[in-house]
Amino acid sequence: MDMISEVIGTVRAGNAYARRITESGSWGARYPSFAGVGFHLVLGGTGWLVLRGGESIALHPGDVVLVPYGTEHGLSHTPCALGTLPVASMGPEPPRPGPSDFEFLCGAYRLDNGKVHQFLRALPDVIAISPDYDRHPQLRSLAALLGDDVSEPRPGDEATRSALVDLTLVHALRHWQEQSGDEAWPRITDPGIAAALRAIHDAPDGRWTVQRLSEIAGMSRTTFVRRFTDLLGKPPATYLTGWRLTLGARLLRETSAPLAAIARQVGYSTEFAFANAFRREYGVSPGRFRQNMRVAAASR
Incomplete structure (x- = not known):
């Protein structure tokens, strides 16, 4: 039994959320801490992941930001201090129409009455991943499916949203494990x-x-x-x-x-x-x- 399957089984006790967000010009948002696991998947443009402590990491199309246990972080058009960013609006707002400088998918499982799995809490609080899409094109397909799923309300949204957020988290964790080495994510080999x-x-x-x-x-x-x-x-x-x-x-x-x-x-x-x-x-x-x-x- 592997721990990725284990933790995905536990987060399903919460509700899955996802939306597509577009930004242009001078933009930035701070995502407050929450009980759960989340991700951002960059669809287009370049931006910066802003962390507590002042560090900023450049983001490019295809990059994934994984937040294993809901640590506060931010996204911005330029490196900056996290505290200077306005709090992100987390409601079901549609993306702005027209061309944009930066486009990404935001997804999460919120566990407001639950507990984040201990193995997720053992991971770094925010992880930036640059997947090898030539070797593993599945994440690109998932991004297209999830982007389409959040584009407009449809019957069966709750089922499809959970499934697509599940799969995106699984592939993000797999990529991180591959890049970090097998010892980074425990397996039950006994x-x-x-x-x-x-x-x-x-x-x-x-x-x-x-x-x-x-x-x-x-x-x-x-x-x-x-x-x-x-x-x-x-x-x-x-x-x-x-x-x-x-x-x-x-x-x-x-x-x-x-x-x-x-x-x-x-x-x-x-x-x-x-x-x-x-x-x-x-x-x-x-x-x-x-x-x-x-x-x-x-x-x-």
């Missing part, structure tokens, strides 16, 4: 731990215990807990709970299934037990979380 993870992901409603998972891994309970914690950063029982609640959050966002049905699907015997665990993890009740997601989706 076959026993990988087998236990597959079991959890394939059947989150299973009657899992640490002992049962250690048997699937082919290890003693003590060895399994130690290796699992070393590789995943948390004990097996904590990981299992987190994954069940992440899946529950996705079902609350994506479906209208009753709370009791979702509770059973993710391994809780009662709606009450699921609701209590969910509130501890996300800080709100499942019903409030679903309502918040619907309000956020309607305001995109």
Whole structure:
């Protein structure tokens, strides 16, 4: 099991956003910090990525800016101090008509009631990537699809937007891993731990215990807990709970299934037990979380 698939599975608990933005003349915007993961993909023109601490990085067509856990940053026509830039408007505004000096796609998963995956938090706070499009042309195709998807409202927008933002994030992370080396993004190469993870992901409603998972891994309970914690950063029982609640959050966002049905699907015997665990993890009740997601989706 690889960590890119792991983290993409967790961010789907939030709402996906994307828009195309055009700028001309003297322009600049500061993107405040937020809970989630986002990206900018440069379609045309040149500009500058502005970071905290005063550093600025030149951006060219095809470049991708990846923000793994929502760190504040800016984009501008010239190098500058981040604090001098006005706060970006994040509403669903259409791009300005006519020719532009700089054009880019902005996409994100916002996790206002969730937590950014620990492996995303282990990455640099802002990453500038220059993909090799000759070797990997898929990102160019994704940019065209996402640009078309945000050009006007259409039936099925919520499904297509999530899928395209997912794919863009996956390819951006792949390119960064390729440019940084395999050690930059951990992989679960231990076959026993990988087998236990597959079991959890394939059947989150299973009657899992640490002992049962250690048997699937082919290890003693003590060895399994130690290796699992070393590789995943948390004990097996904590990981299992987190994954069940992440899946529950996705079902609350994506479906209208009753709370009791979702509770059973993710391994809780009662709606009450699921609701209590969910509130501890996300800080709100499942019903409030679903309502918040619907309000956020309607305001995109």
